[in-house]
Amino acid sequence: MPECTDINFLEELTRIFGFTRFREAQEEIVRDMLLGRDLLVVLPTGGGKSLCYQLPALLSEGLTVVVSPLIALMKDQVDVLRGRGAPVAVFHSLQSSEERRETLALLDSGRCRLLYVAPERFRADGFLESLKRHRIDRFAIDEAHCLSQWGHDFRPDYLRLGDAIRALGSPPVAAFTATATPIVRDDISSNLGLRDPVVRVSGFARENLAFRVRHVSGEREKLEAVQRLVGRWKTGIIYCATRKKVEKVSESLAEQGSSVISYHGGMDGDAREEAQNRFMAREYDIAVATNAFGMGIDRSDVRFVIHYELPGSPEAYYQEAGRAGRDGAPAECELLFNYADRRTQEFFIEGSNPSANLIRTVYRTLLGLAGKNHELLLTVDDLAKHLPERTNPMAVSTSIGILTRIGWIQRFDVPGRRLRGTRLLRPNDRETSLPLDDKALREKRRRDERKLEAIIRFCEHSSGCRQDWILDYFGEKSSQPCGQCDYCTSREDPDLRAPSEEEQLLARQVLSGVARMSRRIGNRSWEARFGKGKIIESLMGVESSGSSAGFVANLSTFGLLADQPKKRLQAVFRELEKRQYLRTDLSERFRLLTLTERGVRVLLEGETCHLDWDRLPRERSIFSRRKKRSIETSNLSEENTQLFESLRELRREVAAERGVPAFTIFHDQTLVELAEDRPATIDEALQIKGIGPAKANKELPLFLKKIQESASS
Numbered sequence: 001m002p003e004c005t006d007i008n009f010l011e012e013l014t015r016i017f018g019f020t021r022f023r024e025a026q027e028e029i030v031r032d033m034l035l036g037r038d039l040l041v042v043l044p045t046g047g048g049k050s051l052c053y054q055l056p057a058l059l060s061e062g063l064t065v066v067v068s069p070l071i072a073l074m075k076d077q078v079d080v081l082r083g084r085g086a087p088v089a090v091f092h093s094l095q096s097s098e099e100r101r102e103t104l105a106l107l108d109s110g111r112c113r114l115l116y117v118a119p120e121r122f123r124a125d126g127f128l129e130s131l132k133r134h135r136i137d138r139f140a141i142d143e144a145h146c147l148s149q150w151g152h153d154f155r156p157d158y159l160r161l162g163d164a165i166r167a168l169g170s171p172p173v174a175a176f177t178a179t180a181t182p183i184v185r186d187d188i189s190s191n192l193g194l195r196d197p198v199v200r201v202s203g204f205a206r207e208n209l210a211f212r213v214r215h216v217s218g219e220r221e222k223l224e225a226v227q228r229l230v231g232r233w234k235t236g237i238i239y240c241a242t243r244k245k246v247e248k249v250s251e252s253l254a255e256q257g258s259s260v261i262s263y264h265g266g267m268d269g270d271a272r273e274e275a276q277n278r279f280m281a282r283e284y285d286i287a288v289a290t291n292a293f294g295m296g297i298d299r300s301d302v303r304f305v306i307h308y309e310l311p312g313s314p315e316a317y318y319q320e321a322g323r324a325g326r327d328g329a330p331a332e333c334e335l336l337f338n339y340a341d342r343r344t345q346e347f348f349i350e351g352s353n354p355s356a357n358l359i360r361t362v363y364r365t366l367l368g369l370a371g372k373n374h375e376l377l378l379t380v381d382d383l384a385k386h387l388p389e390r391t392n393p394m395a396v397s398t399s400i401g402i403l404t405r406i407g408w409i410q411r412f413d414v415p416g417r418r419l420r421g422t423r424l425l426r427p428n429d430r431e432t433s434l435p436l437d438d439k440a441l442r443e444k445r446r447r448d449e450r451k452l453e454a455i456i457r458f459c460e461h462s463s464g465c466r467q468d469w470i471l472d473y474f475g476e477k478s479s480q481p482c483g484q485c486d487y488c489t490s491r492e493d494p495d496l497r498a499p500s501e502e503e504q505l506l507a508r509q510v511l512s513g514v515a516r517m518s519r520r521i522g523n524r525s526w527e528a529r530f531g532k533g534k535i536i537e538s539l540m541g542v543e544s545s546g547s548s549a550g551f552v553a554n555l556s557t558f559g560l561l562a563d564q565p566k567k568r569l570q571a572v573f574r575e576l577e578k579r580q581y582l583r584t585d586l587s588e589r590f591r592l593l594t595l596t597e598r599g600v601r602v603l604l605e606g607e608t609c610h611l612d613w614d615r616l617p618r619e620r621s622i623f624s625r626r627k628k629r630s631i632e633t634s635n636l637s638e639e640n641t642q643l644f645e646s647l648r649e650l651r652r653e654v655a656a657e658r659g660v661p662a663f664t665i666f667h668d669q670t671l672v673e674l675a676e677d678r679p680a681t682i683d684e685a686l687q688i689k690g691i692g693p694a695k696a697n698k699e700l701p702l703f704l705k706k707i708q709e710s711a712s713s
């Protein structure tokens with residue numbers, strides 16, 4: 001082999017692959033591999049990681065063994081390399097015996113440089129023995145997070161790799177993955193026995209993406225946020241946590257006349273594939289989907305990605321958000337955060353992490369229900385009903401998956417029926433001999449919980465750049481703030497007007513209430529002590545019970561804002577948090593609130609407090625709502641006002657029936673104009689702003705009828 005320092009990597013890159021330059025970090029990785037170092041490389045999907053092991057392999061004399069769990073991906077790479085005339089072999093379970101013989105012949109010829117192998121190959125001793133006959137220069141382990149993230153019982157084949165590598169004389173190892181937090185990296189490193197590995201994390205920053213987290217209090221605010229983004233950007237993906245939400249959101253968008261397609265796990269495989277293909281073919285502008293969508297999505301013109309609900313982990317979030325702006329043009333990623341959505345994710349964690357005990361119970365139940373042929377035809381929901389205790393069907397389904405993976409049961413299709421059958425493969429074995437690793441199962445659950453905590457911290461993070469936070473989470477050092485996330489832009493939000501005197505006073509009163517309810521730990525710094533609810537109550541003068549009651553009632557700020565509606569105070573708190581005047585500290589499971597440095601400046605130095613005051617509820621909400629209405633309807637005659645009221649009533653009924661917010665049917669202003677113009681036909685009504693053809697056909701007939709009735713009464 002030539003000395004690695006003598007090689008002109010760029011020349012080789014061009015000669016073999018036809019590329020004229022390396023992508024970020026690739027050249028250093030190639031050099032380290034040729035120097036025989038162990039490596040741990042974290043590059044995002046599409047970051048060019050396969051080249052990092054292909055080039056060194058083709059520049060070496062021995063064999064580079066690439067371990068990858070994805071057969072389709074291996075085939076793709078092998079086809080491309082063979083197309084370039086490279087001597088490449090592959091071993092996987094879907095090969096014919098003919099193909100396998102060819103692979104062996106190529107290996108024995110000694111010409112082969114790259115051998116792709118699925119991890120389960122290492123189960124067979126014979127395979128390991130046959131490898132020993134060859135000179136192995138290095139191992140490259142793709143998708144190395146399988147060593148950690150999925151828990152021992154889920155990817156046992158990966159755990160064999162450490163032993164296999166040792167048995168082959170411990171050649172250098174390079175582990176590659178697209179997602180690995182520092183904890184996961186430690187796992188990979190220790191499970192593979194890496195020796196002082198070079199760690200490279202690169203390519204995670206996405207310069208054209210603006211990351212934002214919007215704190216919202218409910219569905220209405222979420223739908224409004226969606227409409228704003230759809231209006232601004234046109235094409236995008238909206239991720240929801242559940243199938244029900246997918247249906248609801250896409251319905252609401254369709255009613256607005258958007259071109260939208262939905263995608264969720266409840267659809268059958270063909271329908272899902274069709275939805276995905278039609279979105280890819282740009283027949284639709286917007287996809288509303290659960291997280292199953294987009295595994296292979298590479299539509300470059302996605303301008304926004306909205307997370308309608310909290311995702312389960314920073315990994316999932318970043319992967320999904322990263323589908324925006326693949327073309328490099330500006331795009332926006334907005335996460336709509338409502339703390340209550342955490343419950344959905346907790347439910348998923350529950351469902352995807354059955355205890356060893358539950359898995360045993362499921363197995364025992366299967367044994368009890370199986371017929372003489374050791375088979376049973378039962379849906380997961382029905383099986384769940386046979387369990388001794390009420391159980392989350394998702395946890396039952398996961399248990400079945402685990403039993404299948406460890407080879408104790410087999411699932412089969414039943415012709416003409418939608419359910420799948422279950423066959424017991426070891427009908428004479430009791431559940432007590434199931435090879436389950438209790439500790440590993442518990443550990444995986446804890447990991448999932450920690451990831452959920454992490455994404456919540458991301459949402460509540462208010463003291464720095466979002467992109468920076470993400471890079472830090474993935475272990476990549478960043479150089480400077482992104483300049484376009486909500487944090488980076490909040491300081492000079494051009495849309496915010498200056499507060500009035502009363503508004504500025506209100507903000508300072510709230511901040512001083514928070515300060516009084518915090519522990520002072522320095523000249524200008526406080527430590528959180530109470531949650532938001534308690535602080536608001538104290539400002540409102542609500543007598544509380546509990547050990548802190550006396551303390552709270554004696555504060556100078558107790559009852560200071562008793563004249564403010566609670567809704568307004570809550571909204572002011574939300575705004576103060578969102579714009580980094582307040583921060584939440586997580587202590588155990590409590591969320592405690594205190595001042596940030598920015599908040600201190602407003603409180604002590606009288607710096608202007610920039611909130612979106614116009615979006616907050618008014619001081620006296622009922623009065624102001626009446627006032628607002630009177631502006632809209634002030635020009636209407638009394639007769640028209642009556643009609644307007646009955647149109648509103650009709651809209652309320654229609655909305656309630658469909659379970660959608662009223663404004664998604666028609667806006668108030670549209671109703672005012674309907675009452676004024678009194679159109680008799682759909683064509684006439686189409687002249688009115690806010691009524692498009694889609695809406696006209698769907699919504700108008702009922703409203704036109706109401707208008708007609710009022711004329712004849």
Ligand SMILES: [Zn+2]
Nearest residue numbers: 465482485488
């Ligand atoms: Zn930023």
